[in-house]
Each structure stands twice: as structure tokens, then as C-alpha cells.
Amino acid sequence: MDFLKSAKGKEWITQFVYSVGGNLIYCIGFNLLIVPMGFYSGGFMGMSQLAGLFLTQGLHLPIPPEANITGIIYFAINVPLMYLGYKVLGKEFAVKTLIMTAMMSAFLVVIPIPKAPYVEDYLTASIIGGIICGLGSGMVLRGRSSAGGQDIIGLCCAKKLPDFSVGKVTIIINIFVYGLCMFLFDIEIVIYSLIYATVLSVAVDHVHIQNINTSVMIFTKKIGISKAIMEQTGRGVTNWDGEGAYTHRTSYILFVMISKYEVAQLKKIVRKLDPDAFMIFTEGCSVDGNFEKRL
Numbered sequence: 001m002d003f004l005k006s007a008k009g010k011e012w013i014t015q016f017v018y019s020v021g022g023n024l025i026y027c028i029g030f031n032l033l034i035v036p037m038g039f040y041s042g043g044f045m046g047m048s049q050l051a052g053l054f055l056t057q058g059l060h061l062p063i064p065p066e067a068n069i070t071g072i073i074y075f076a077i078n079v080p081l082m083y084l085g086y087k088v089l090g091k092e093f094a095v096k097t098l099i100m101t102a103m104m105s106a107f108l109v110v111i112p113i114p115k116a117p118y119v120e121d122y123l124t125a126s127i128i129g130g131i132i133c134g135l136g137s138g139m140v141l142r143g144r145s146s147a148g149g150q151d152i153i154g155l156c157c158a159k160k161l162p163d164f165s166v167g168k169v170t171i172i173i174n175i176f177v178y179g180l181c182m183f184l185f186d187i188e189i190v191i192y193s194l195i196y197a198t199v200l201s202v203a204v205d206h207v208h209i210q211n212i213n214t215s216v217m218i219f220t221k222k223i224g225i226s227k228a229i230m231e232q233t234g235r236g237v238t239n240w241d242g243e244g245a246y247t248h249r250t251s252y253i254l255f256v257m258i259s260k261y262e263v264a265q266l267k268k269i270v271r272k273l274d275p276d277a278f279m280i281f282t283e284g285c286s287v288d289g290n291f292e293k294r295l
Helices: 007-037 043-058 070-089 091-110 122-142 150-160 166-184 187-207 225-233 260-273
Strands: 213-220 238-243 250-259 278-283
Touching: 007 091, 007 122, 043 070, 043 166, 070 091, 070 150, 122 187, 150 166, 166 187, 213 260, 225 250, 225 260, 250 260, 260 278
Parallel strands: none
Antiparallel strands: 213 250, 213 278, 238 250
């Protein structure tokens, strides 16, 4: 109980709520809007759909049409990726991903697929479905976990390559998936499936704010802030000595590069030591060099 009341405990609860809520939102959008329209997702979810189609229509296995086996297949093909996530992103991430992937698979099986689509217009369904599913996927990533599939590959690439993001990796994988769909399905279905996947990728990158680099300039007359930032965030800080043009008093100028996810933490550190500090935040900075991209 004391752990849940601590700062780390509260952060864990927040991450858990983001992850579970995001998983549920994604599965609701997918089963209620995307599947009834006959759309195909990109990435590993799309591969799972195609595998399910092969099992039912190719091998003619006696699987009831109302049973959604996509979730079961999705979990099975994610097992090898767990090892990759463990090696690159750590044990905690791998365990959380295993739990979230199992949860997503269960949601996909449990949430019923309507016999008649709720939204019958193809374009509307693809856009709304992409926004809802992208919101859910982004929330899972924001909870510092993953629902598996291309998210694991995307996060591993983002860890090693600063210019990569989860959404970009998703689009790359989709080229392969939808290239295959072009030979199997009606071109109209493929086009609207592509619209859905693109909207989803854009939504993910907007919600997954760890992708957004933020530069911060801090103007303060107190000492010790640089040390506190480095100790509590692990980020490097550059210091300059300045002088107020009006007061002619010595002022300290600090510069630090963080992700947007860390903005609230940085503000809390600075305000605790100097409530009068002046801070400037610039989002969307391009970074080249030794900058640790945290996920």
C-alpha cells in the first residue's frame, strides 16, 4: 500500500491505466469499425488477419465465422519478438509487453464483431477507425509498454536510430502487407485499408509524445538546478553565466534536451528549487548526435 502512495507507485498506476485503457480502446475500434467493413490492418495485426483467412478459406478449418481467431494468431506470432524486446529494451518492457499482448488478444476474442457495420461509409469508417485505434495504440506506448507486433520493432529502431518512430516503422511494414493484399482483394478495400493504416500511424505519433523532442532553456538566479536535473532525469545540462540587462544581476542560463514526456518532471524539479525561474520550451526539435531517445 505504501508503494502505491509513493511517487513511483503513482507513476506505475498511471502507466497501467494508459496501457489497459489503450488496449481496450484499440480493440473496440478494430472489432466494431474495421473488421465489419472487411478492412485489413497493417503490420502484424494484418498478417494475423491474412493468416486467419488462410486457415478458414484456404485450409477450410471448421472455425465458426463469428469466432475471431485474429487475436490468438497475433499472440502466437509475437512470441519471437518478445526476445528482441527483452534484449534491446529490457526485462521490464518485455514482461509488460507480454501482458499487454495477451490482454489485447483476449479483448479481440471477447469483444463481439457486429454482423452489420455501425458505420457503412468506407471513408468514414477508415478515418474514425484509424483515429480510435491510433489513440489506443499511442496510449499503450505512452504507458511505456507495447501491444507487440511492429510496436516492438519500432521501439527497438527508435532506441537505436533517433530519426525513427513507431509510426514510421508501421508504414514501412504496411508496404509489404498491403502489397500482398493487392493480389488477394478488391482494390477498393485495399485503398480504404491503407487510409485506415495511415491515419492510425499519424495518431500514434501524436499520442506517443516520447517521439517529440523538446529543448528547454532555463533562466534562474539559484544554483543547484543543473545538478538536480542530471541526478533526477539523467539528462545532460549545459550552463552559461549571464547578466540581467536591467538589474545587472548574475543569472544562470541552463539548456537541456528532453522528450515531451519529461516536461512535467522537469518543471517540477525547477519549480521546487526556484519558483521564479523562467523557462522556454521548444517542441519538435531535430536532434543529431549523442541524445538518448527514451521510450
